[in-house]
Amino acid sequence: MSEHIVSKNLYFLIFGALMVLTAITVGVAFVNLGPLNNVVALTIAVIKALLVILYFMHVRYSSRLTWLVIVGGFFWLAIMFVLTSSDYLTRGWVSFTR
Amino acid sequence: MSSINSPFDKPFEQPVDSPGGRMRPVPAERNYLNADYSVRSWLLTKDHKRIALLYLFSVSFFFFIGSIYAMLIRLELLTPKGDLVQAATYNKLFTHHGIIMIFLFLIPSIPAILGNFLVPLMIGAKDLAFPKxxxxxxYLYMIGAVIVSSAIMIxxxxxxWYFYVPYSSNFSNTYVTLAGLGIFVLGFSSILTGLNFIVxxxxxxxxxxxxxxxxxFIWSHYATSLIMLLGTPVIAITLLLLVFERTFHVGIFDPTIGGDPVLFQHLFWFYSHPAVYIMLLPGMAIISEIIATFSRKNIFGYKFVAFSSIAIAVFGFLVWGHHLFSSSQSVFAGxxxxxxxxxxxxxxxxxxxxWTATLFRGSISYDTPMLYALGYIGLFAIGGLTGLFLASLGMDVxxxxxxxxxxHFHYVMVxxxxxxxxxxxHYWWPKITGRLYPEGWGRFSALIVFVGFNLTFFPQFLLGFLGxxxxxxxxxxxxxxxxxxxxAGASILAIGFTIPLIYLLWSLRYGPKATDDPxxxxxxxxxxxxxxxTENFVETPIVTWEAYEFAPQETMKVVGKLTPDDKPDRSSYSGN
Incomplete structure (x- = not known):
């Protein structure tokens, strides 16, 4: 466990970035990008989540074991998404009726 | 095996022989049971051993309730006509049986009772990492249990027990919301136990x-804890979503308002299939210990058995779709x-x-725990192999x-x-209570359970195959x-469960005192x-030996009573 002290300025910087990204999300909602709507919204959301995890939750300065736990958690989330999509995205591939 | 000499070889005064060959009463030494007798000292205890006993009482109580539902189900099915209960009542019977046995008995049973008791003892710790x-x-278990019980009682x-939508969300007018919330709370109890074991x-x-x-035992519980930690949040959130949809009509699972009913099954089984391994892995934990002790051999392929626990925990998360073969899941995913x-x-x-290879050329003794373990191996093999029938796409239809x-799942679960x-x-009863149970009754009831179990569930394979x-x-x-x-088998099984209840309670007062290592x-x-x-060890143990390093019997120290012809019996040795 490192006793890294994060400067106040960094916190404000991250907070500012989160606010800016939120504003972008709201702004983009008024522009129709077609199929990119979800992609853009989710990309921004992921960036924001990363900022919170890395800085506000101090993971960036944490031990390898902490990293392992977090990566493991996301990996398991990925298992859920990928295998569930393996159902939804392939429903048309094989059909019982000819 | 002189390497096994440890500084705490004989930390306490042992019972010694008096000239008559009978044991002299030894003054009671302080232990976790007699440390304090007040109710408060139990309800606010931070001692993992006492918490294990709290779990033992509550979990056994719910096992008893769940068994009553099972008996009612079997009583109804005695005759072809539905003459004991109405169809709607029967639906409640099997639902209550399932919810109680899974969430209130099987999931907490081994980890929260034996795991709680043994994990710190086995690794040489004073307590779990987070006693509070x-x-x-x-307490979360009890709150969840009260919520679930009240849903059942009102x-x-x-x-x-699987709460499938759309029935549970749009049609059932029973207390789904309350039961769902109860299981939500129970989930947190399970998560905290898992977290505690891992740390x-x-x-x-x-x-x-x-x-x-x-x-x-520890490897299996570690694997179990991983599943508890990674899987349980998903069932919690799934049931919460169900409660949301029922209460506020948010479109999550109902297609008419933009949801998807199969999504519920995906989310539900993402937890509930691994949950099968939450129930199974701790059982395997016990079997490894018993097999090693009663064949007096190191477990064959220790590392393989250790890592197979982890492999089961990980693979267990990748197979949930086999519950959806006939639920409009895509053929490719199937x-x-x-x-x-x-x-x-x-x-x-x-x-x-x-385990079987461990038995080979082992010095096997057929004490009660070993009988259960050998029964386990056979029944689990049948339960596991019939699972492969169900994992085959065509057969499963x-x-x-x-x-x-x-x-199939009763062979695995029961x-x-x-x-x-x-x-x-039975195996750890002497350690938990300091008393020995009557071995003859133990063996007898183990056989009754085995016979009753097979008579109950083997015919069900045939019934199912017939359709x-x-x-x-x-x-x-x-x-x-x-x-x-x-x-008929179910009633024999009920007898098999009642006998241990009686003699284990009997042994608390009348059972012979157990040695440290019977x-x-x-x-x-x-x-x-x-x-x-209370603090488990008088001094912190220093481990200089491998797991399951059994000393030859001849080199063991005789501390207990002798048989009439002056030979030590099994209970007279002191471990290593």
Whole structure:
């Protein structure tokens, strides 16, 4: 466990970035990008989540074991998404009726 | 094996022989049971051993309630006509049986009772890493249990323990919301237990207790804890979403308002299939200990057995789709899930083969725990192999929702987990209570359980294969003979569960005092007194030996009573 002290300025910087990204999300909602709507919204959301995890939750300065736990958690989330999509995205591939 | 001499070899005064060959009463030494007798000292205890006992009482109580529902189900199925209860009542019977047995008995049973008691003892720690969180987990269990029980008492639930939508969300007018919230709370109890075990295993091991010196019990519980931690949040959130949809009509699972009913099944089984391994892995934990002790050999292929636990935990998360073969899941996904499901058989088989190989040329004794363990191996093999029938895409279409499935998972859950649990309770009973149970009655009831179990559930394989569906209170007359056999078996099984209840309670007062290591086992838990002191060990153990390093019997120290012809019996040795 490192006793890294994060400067106040960094916190404000991250907070500012989160606010800016939120504003972008709201702004983009008024522009129709077609199929990119979800992609853009989710990309921004992921960036924001990363900022919170890395800085506000101090993971960036944490031990390898902490990293392992977090990566493991996301990996398991990925298992859920990928295998569930393996159902939804392939429903048309094989059909019982000819 | 002189290397096994440890500084705490004989920390307490042992019972000694008096000239008459009878044991002199030894003054009671302080232990975790007699440390304090007040109610407060139990309800606010932070001692993992006392919390384990709190769990033992509450979990056993719910096992009893769940068994009553099972008996009512078997009583109804004695005759083809639905003449004991109405169809709607029957739906509630099997739902309550399922919810109670799974969420209130099987999931907490072994980890929260034996795991709680033994994890710190086995790794040489004074307690779990978070004793207060451990107590909190028991309170959460009790709160969840009260919520679920109140849902049952004010009218019950009829959706089945799996709460499938759209029935549970749009149609059932029973107390789904309340039961769902209760299970939500129970989930947190399970998460906290898992968290505690993981942190404890990482940080609290005694000096010298390396990962590969850990008893296999710990490896299995570590794997179980991983599942509890990674899977349980998903069922919690799924049931919360169900409650949301029922209460606020948010479109999550209902297609008419933008939801998807199969999504519920995906989310539900993402937890509930791994949950099968939450129930199964702790059973395997116990079997590894018992097999090693009663064949007096190191477990064959220790590392394989250790890593097969982890493999089961990981693979267990990749197979949930085999519950959806007939639920409009895509054929492609079905093929993937079917294939991976077959892969889970590999680590399970590694365990069964390695236990069997451990027996080979072992010095086997057939004490009660060993009888349960041997029963487990056979029944789990049947339960596991019939699982492969169900993992096959084509075969499953015929067998889905028949009694074949019921028989299959009862072979795994009852023939597996419950037998292991009973074996474990007997095996560690001398350590938990400081008393020996009557061995003859123990063996007798183990045989009764084995016979009763097979008579109950084997006919159900046949019924299912013939096409009798689950969850109906009436059936065509040609199925009656097999159903009568099954109901008869259930009553034998009930006797088999009642006998241990009686003699274990009897032994608390009248059972002979146990030595520190009545089985001549090797684990650290046997190197402290029976029952252990509150702080587990008088001095912190330093581990210089491998797991399951059995000393030859001739070199053992005789501390207990002698038989009439002046030879020590099994209970007279002091461990290593």
């Amino acid at each position: 969180i451990n107590l909190l987990s028991w 009218g019950g639930v009829d959706t089945g 404890t295993t990482h940080t609290m091991r005694a000096p010298g207790m390396t990962w590969f010196r850990l008893p296999l 093929m993937i899930f079917s294939f991976i499901s077959f892969a889970v058989a590999v680590p399970s088989a590694i365990k069964v083969f390695n 015929h067998l889905t929702d028949t009694y074949f499935v019921v028989a 023939g597996g987990t419950l037998l292991a649990y009973l074996g474990g309770i 009798m569906p689950r969850r109906y209170h009436a059936y065509p007359p040609e199925y009656q003979v097999l159903n009568v056999l099954s109901s 089985w001549m086992a090797t684990g650290l838990e046997w190197r402290t007194s029976s029952p252990p002191p």
